[in-house]
Amino acid sequence: MKYDFAAIETKWQKKWEQTKPYAAVTGDKRPKFYGLIEFPYPSAAGLHVGHPRPFTAMDIICRKKRMQGYNVLNPIGFDAFGLPTENFAIKNHIHPSIVTKQNIENFTRQLKMLGYGFDWDRVVDTTDPKYYHWTQWIFLQMFKHGLAYKTTMPVNWCTSCKCVLANEEVVEGVCERCGAPVIRKEKSQWMLRITKYADRLIDDLDDESLDYIERVKTQQKNWIGRSTGTEVTFKTNTEDDITVYTTRVDTLFGVTYTVISPEHPLLKKWQPLIRNWDEVAAYQAAAARKSDFERGELNHDKTGVRLSGIEVVNPANGKTVPMFVSDYVLMGYGTGIVMGVPGHDQRDWDFATKFGIPIVEVVQGGDITKEAFTLKDDTGIMVNSGFLNGMTVKEAIPAMKKYAVEQGWGHEKVNYKLRDWVFSRQRYWGEPIPMIWCEKCGWVPVPEDQLPLVLPQVESYEPTDDGESPISKMTDWVNTTCPCCGAPAKRETDTMPQWAGSSWYYLRYMDPHDDKLPVSREAEEYWGPVDWYNGGMEHTTLHLLYSRFWHKFLYDIGVVHTKEPYAKRTSHGMILGQNPHYVGNAKTEEEKQALIEKYGSQALRPAVKMSKSLGNVVNPDDVVKAYGADTMRLYIMFIGDFEKVAAWSDDAVKGCKRFLDRVWNLMDQAADGDEISEKNAPSVHKAIKKVTEDIDELKLNTAIAALMTLVNEFYANGLTKGDLEALMLLLSPFAPHMVEEMWELTGYAAKTGKMAMQMPWPEFDEGKMTASTVEMAVQVLGKLRGTVTVPVDSEQEVVVAEALKNEKVARFVEGKQIVKTILVKNKLVNLIVK
RNA sequence: GCCGGCGUGGUGGAACAGGUAGACACAGGGGACUUAAAAUCCCCCGGCAUUGCGCCAUACGGGUUCGAUUCCCGUCGCCGGUACCA
Numbered sequence: 001m002k003y004d005f006a007a008i009e010t011k012w013q014k015k016w017e018q019t020k021p022y023a024a025v026t027g028d029k030r031p032k033f034y035g036l037i038e039f040p041y042p043s044a045a046g047l048h049v050g051h052p053r054p055f056t057a058m059d060i061i062c063r064k065k066r067m068q069g070y071n072v073l074n075p076i077g078f079d080a081f082g083l084p085t086e087n088f089a090i091k092n093h094i095h096p097s098i099v100t101k102q103n104i105e106n107f108t109r110q111l112k113m114l115g116y117g118f119d120w121d122r123v124v125d126t127t128d129p130k131y132y133h134w135t136q137w138i139f140l141q142m143f144k145h146g147l148a149y150k151t152t153m154p155v156n157w158c159t160s161c162k163c164v165l166a167n168e169e170v171v172e173g174v175c176e177r178c179g180a181p182v183i184r185k186e187k188s189q190w191m192l193r194i195t196k197y198a199d200r201l202i203d204d205l206d207d208e209s210l211d212y213i214e215r216v217k218t219q220q221k222n223w224i225g226r227s228t229g230t231e232v233t234f235k236t237n238t239e240d241d242i243t244v245y246t247t248r249v250d251t252l253f254g255v256t257y258t259v260i261s262p263e264h265p266l267l268k269k270w271q272p273l274i275r276n277w278d279e280v281a282a283y284q285a286a287a288a289r290k291s292d293f294e295r296g297e298l299n300h301d302k303t304g305v306r307l308s309g310i311e312v313v314n315p316a317n318g319k320t321v322p323m324f325v326s327d328y329v330l331m332g333y334g335t336g337i338v339m340g341v342p343g344h345d346q347r348d349w350d351f352a353t354k355f356g357i358p359i360v361e362v363v364q365g366g367d368i369t370k371e372a373f374t375l376k377d378d379t380g381i382m383v384n385s386g387f388l389n390g391m392t393v394k395e396a397i398p399a400m401k402k403y404a405v406e407q408g409w410g411h412e413k414v415n416y417k418l419r420d421w422v423f424s425r426q427r428y429w430g431e432p433i434p435m436i437w438c439e440k441c442g443w444v445p446v447p448e449d450q451l452p453l454v455l456p457q458v459e460s461y462e463p464t465d466d467g468e469s470p471i472s473k474m475t476d477w478v479n480t481t482c483p484c485c486g487a488p489a490k491r492e493t494d495t496m497p498q499w500a501g502s503s504w505y506y507l508r509y510m511d512p513h514d515d516k517l518p519v520s521r522e523a524e525e526y527w528g529p530v531d532w533y534n535g536g537m538e539h540t541t542l543h544l545l546y547s548r549f550w551h552k553f554l555y556d557i558g559v560v561h562t563k564e565p566y567a568k569r570t571s572h573g574m575i576l577g578q579n580p581h582y583v584g585n586a587k588t589e590e591e592k593q594a595l596i597e598k599y600g601s602q603a604l605r606p607a608v609k610m611s612k613s614l615g616n617v618v619n620p621d622d623v624v625k626a627y628g629a630d631t632m633r634l635y636i637m638f639i640g641d642f643e644k645v646a647a648w649s650d651d652a653v654k655g656c657k658r659f660l661d662r663v664w665n666l667m668d669q670a671a672d673g674d675e676i677s678e679k680n681a682p683s684v685h686k687a688i689k690k691v692t693e694d695i696d697e698l699k700l701n702t703a704i705a706a707l708m709t710l711v712n713e714f715y716a717n718g719l720t721k722g723d724l725e726a727l728m729l730l731l732s733p734f735a736p737h738m739v740e741e742m743w744e745l746t747g748y749a750a751k752t753g754k755m756a757m758q759m760p761w762p763e764f765d766e767g768k769m770t771a772s773t774v775e776m777a778v779q780v781l782g783k784l785r786g787t788v789t790v791p792v793d794s795e796q797e798v799v800v801a802e803a804l805k806n807e808k809v810a811r812f813v814e815g816k817q818i819v820k821t822i823l824v825k826n827k828l829v830n831l832i833v834k
Numbered sequence: 835g836c837c838g839g840c841g842u843g844g845u846g847g848a849a850c851a852g853g854u855a856g857a858c859a860c861a862g863g864g865g866a867c868u869u870a871a872a873a874u875c876c877c878c879c880g881g882c883a884u885u886g887c888g889c890c891a892u893a894c895g896g897g898u899u900c901g902a903u904u905c906c907c908g909u910c911g912c913c914g915g916u917a918c919c920a
Contacts, residue, residue: 222916245920247919350918417916638846639846641847654860661873702847702848705859708858712858822900830853
């Protein structure tokens with residue numbers, strides 16, 4: 001009988017649809033396991049082969065957990081608000097809600113086609129008012145707790161599209177879509193005070209119960225960017241003192257100037273005192289015109305203007321130094337004013353060199369005529385620094401800090417790179433922010449019993465010329481009355497960013513139909529926290545940080561009972577496509593040269609990111625059609641180390657199909673006998689151990705290799721039905737459709753009354769894993785000279801005696817003395833001769 | 835620049851509390867079965883020497899060790915994140 005994957009997969013998918021073997025039961029007595037994958041954005045292009053990698057891995061983990069007796073929650077949903085859908089809708093003149101509905105239907109079809117064991121009764125869709133009701137509710141709680149506020153701040157403004165862009169939409173200083181320059185524009189925006197949680201977001205990462213891969217923790221910490229330094233106050237010749245922030249207070253004696261950011265409000269106040277005001281004002285205006293890109297990434301050339309008439313006094317030595325305005329000082333970090341220590345900070349060195357400012361050495365160890373000496377370790381000794389002279393930098397920092405505190409002009413200060421979260425988007429396809437502006441009462445929340453505040457239907461959802469959300473044109477909707485005083489008032493027309501809906505969706509899966517709370521206490525206490533969350537590296541900073549922040553807030557207001565949302569976080573690597581311009585494909589030297597000339601370093605890579613323009617996109621539909629879902633699942637796991645990038649290969653897929661064919665054909669060869677055969681016992685038990693452990697460690701590629709090895713053994717040794725039964729159970733999480741069909745055909749379904757996926761996971765017996773003899777390596781002076789077969793656990797004398805019988809070994813030992821013998825039990829013996 | 839990570843056959847990749855490098859697979863070669871092809875089954879497959887009994891091989895150069903892909907120091911190259919954060 002042939003392995004007819006198409007018919008088999010359709011048959012079993014239908015059966016699972018009807019019998020719902022993947023339903024999660026809240027409150028069940030079995031131990032719970034909540035396995036989560038990042039829900040997809042339902043794009044018009046459909047599922048990409050990148051999706052099945054994490055989805056299949058988590059599906060396998062969850063299937064094994066079910067067989068091990070766990071009550072498993074393995075949910076799926078759709079992160080459906082956002083720009084791509086809105087842009088698609090604008091281009092094709094279809095309402096975003098219709099586009100979304102179609103895309104979700106297509107994704108659902110594809111996900112079911114791949115045989116995932118999702119609980120389809122718990123699907124979450126972020127654009128469903130029943131869902132965003134609670135997204136809005138959480139926002140209101142944040143507002144009530146002082147975590148949401150509105151403020152004016154610069155945003156990215158596309159000069160051609162005339163609209164506000166998210167940072168991700170600005171690529172190298174121009175608009176991602178139209179290529180026009182992007183400038184900064186002041187706009188009033190809703191903000192979330194994530195900075196208030198900065199310390200907890202860092203410190204809780206070190207909790208022992210939190211199992212995140214190391215690079216994720218590091219990235220979170222770097223993003224928050226906590227640094228401990230000192231704030232130092234300098235007196236000036238004006239009525240205002242200035243304060244600077246520094247992490248190198250030890251270098252205070254090396255200060256030769258100070259710099260103020262062009263946006264600093266003090267400049268305006270000092271206008272009458274600044275003798276070259278015209279020059280300064282011109283510099284300010286020029287800086288404001290520059291995009292962040294010009295100011296930062298592109299151009300590190302230092303510019304600036306000296307403030308004529310302003311002088312400041314270094315509190316450490318009483319010396320008077322000048323002040324400059326320069327855009328290398330950021331208003332948003334520290335105090336917006338820095339002290340210039342050109343001897344020991346490269347940026348300051350560049351600036352001082354350009355403006356002819358003196359450079360003073362206060363830490364010995366470098367050559368400050370060539371570059372700044374910035375080392376912070378013990379190699380530098382303090383000089384030209386009064387009472388600090390002779391100390392190392394490490395000693396000088398606390399000494400100076402202590403002195404500054406005593407003198408009353410300095411104190412320790414912690415700073416963060418993390419800024420508050422810009423939460424407004426002037427776009428249509430997002431959750432309306434449920435706030436009302438009243439001239440008398442200010443910002444008033446929409447009463448909770450009026451939630452959800454449904455996104456109104458508009459005629460045009462294109463961005464408006466003035467940069468306001470398209471909803472602002474809906475005067476019927478915008479004009480309302482103040483819930484507080486009843487006076488005429490206006491609704492907020494900004495919507496939330498795409499990050500909003502994804503910040504708490506994992507909670508909704510626990511209790512998806514609740515209409516009183518985002519999640520009931522009962523469901524959350526049973527299912528929380530997520531036991532295992534896998535997602536892409538591209539989400540390890542923002543999404544992870546945002547959702548951890550929301551979760552901590554919900555913890556504070558008593559909605560959830562854990563401090564962290566996810567107990568364990570892993571990440572998968574991207575799937576790359578074959579590079580059509582790879583030099584390796586070239587037949588002749590000339591062709592090679594031509595490719596390198598045309599595509600540069602791109603031509604040197606065998607695999608690159610899939611893209612339509614390169615024509616290397618693989619569609620899961622095509623793979624499933626040609627080889628079946630089980631082959632697709634197997635291949636995407638076999639492709640390589642789960643955490644690393646991997647290149648798709650059409651050829652290699654065939655190998656996985658061949659393997660499944662070989663498994664299928666074993667049905668004809670299995671001899672009677674319900675037990676695991678004695679001959680195969682060591683192989684079977686080793687395979688059980690390997691597959692069990694590898695799934696837990698996310699090493700799905702070697703788990704599959706172990707199954708392939710087992711099948712090869714069966715072909716070599718023959719097998720019983722009992723051997724085949726063990727193989728079917730081990731393969732069931734990987735190739736569920738085929739295994740269920742085999743389970744039925746071999747009579748196990750009738751005998752047990754269960755599907756294979758409902759059987760207990762096989763247990764291995766350590767005692768049955770080893771044969772009676774073992775092959776050991778024999779080394780002479782550390783070099784392999786032969787192998788011997790000896791009884792398991794043989795003593796040294798036995799192994800050595802046997803080893804010396806080996807002709808080759810004997811030759812290398814001949815005429816020499818064995819001075820030492822190293823034995824690694826059942827593995828090798830190393831003879832040291834002289 | 836800074837912070838992570840990685841460099842193993844023609845290819846994807848195994849093996850790292852130091853212990854037979856190249857599991858498993860793809861591509862390639864040979865054979866069996868076929869009128870033939872596909873499919874299937876069996877064998878070979880790092881390099882150089884030789885016709886098996888040797889030498890060299892885990893980016894490169896050192897070190898520790900009986901023994902290093904694995905640990906340490908240095909160099910080169912690639913990938914990801916981040917970037918005038920004082």
